[in-house]
Amino acid sequence: MSPLDPPVPPDSVLALNSVVSKLKRRVDELEKGAAADGAKMTELNDKLSSIVGLLEGQTAGGPPSGWVWTTMDQEAAAKAWEELVTWRRKTLRARFPTTWQATARPCWYRHPEVVEELSVLYLTWHSAYLDPEAPPRRAADWIDRLPMVRDRLKKLLERCQRSHAEQWGDPMDLEYSTPKDHDEFEIKAFIKADLADRPKSSEAEAEDS
Known part of the structure; x- marks a missing residue:
């Protein structure tokens, strides 16, 4: 190997790099999934808040949830x-x-x-x-x-x-x-x-x- 050639990382380092790359891709997938789940949770929370408001008869200061x-x-x-x-x-x-x-x-x-x-x-x-x-x-x-x-x-x-x-x-x-x-x-x-x-x-x- 010429002194000018870059050092070749040992097999253990290459293996770690591969693991890190896979982990990074998995983290990216989890982040995307978490964002989607977060949007779903926000929607569910909005619906729940709306239902609670209706049950308490407090929706927009209007009529109660039922007559x-x-x-x-x-x-x-x-x-x-x-x-x-x-x-x-x-x-x-x-x-x-x-x-x-x-x-x-x-x-x-x-x-x-x-x-x-x-x-x-x-x-x-x-x-x-x-x-x-x-x-x-x-x-x-x-x-x-x-x-x-x-x-x-x-x-x-x-x-x-x-x-x-x-x-x-x-x-x-x-x-x-x-x-x-x-x-x-x-x-x-x-x-x-x-x-x-x-x-x-x-x-x-x-x-x-």
């Missing part, structure tokens, strides 16, 4: 009716008319199952669209549910034209099958009667005493 109509007092029910009727008229009708048409019956508010379906639809819409931390996927999931909800609403209301003939008119009328919305006077009277059957809130009882 239990059977336990509402007068104040809670009045607020829920106002939110639901307003949302159905301003948002559902304007932005999702096909779904709104499935509820376009003069008596929709008289059917507890329909009110429950619309309540869930409203609360999940609120979570999907008004929560500033909601991922776009939540709105996509909400829209994906609409066809199924429409089908249930149609089935729940399909017999209304026979059971509420006084509101629909003559079955021989050509406009008989045309979707019709509720009468404002009648729904206000219904809500007033509904509230009268509910207990007063603790604050209202304190004021009366």
Whole structure:
């Protein structure tokens, strides 16, 4: 070997270099995997935080995670009716008319199952669209549910034209099958009667005493 030739490393050093190279490649793979796992963990944490917020009724300072109509007092029910009727008229009708048409019956508010379906639809819409931390996927999931909800609403209301003939008119009328919305006077009277059957809130009882 010429004095000018670089020294040849011993076999042990070559073997170590090979091991180091393999370890470096493995570290690189682990780092990439850790980054991917970290992204997944971040997504899961976001979902968990969102679920916790919904359960605590703190999402975007809006409505609680669920409405239990059977336990509402007068104040809670009045607020829920106002939110639901307003949302159905301003948002559902304007932005999702096909779904709104499935509820376009003069008596929709008289059917507890329909009110429950619309309540869930409203609360999940609120979570999907008004929560500033909601991922776009939540709105996509909400829209994906609409066809199924429409089908249930149609089935729940399909017999209304026979059971509420006084509101629909003559079955021989050509406009008989045309979707019709509720009468404002009648729904206000219904809500007033509904509230009268509910207990007063603790604050209202304190004021009366």
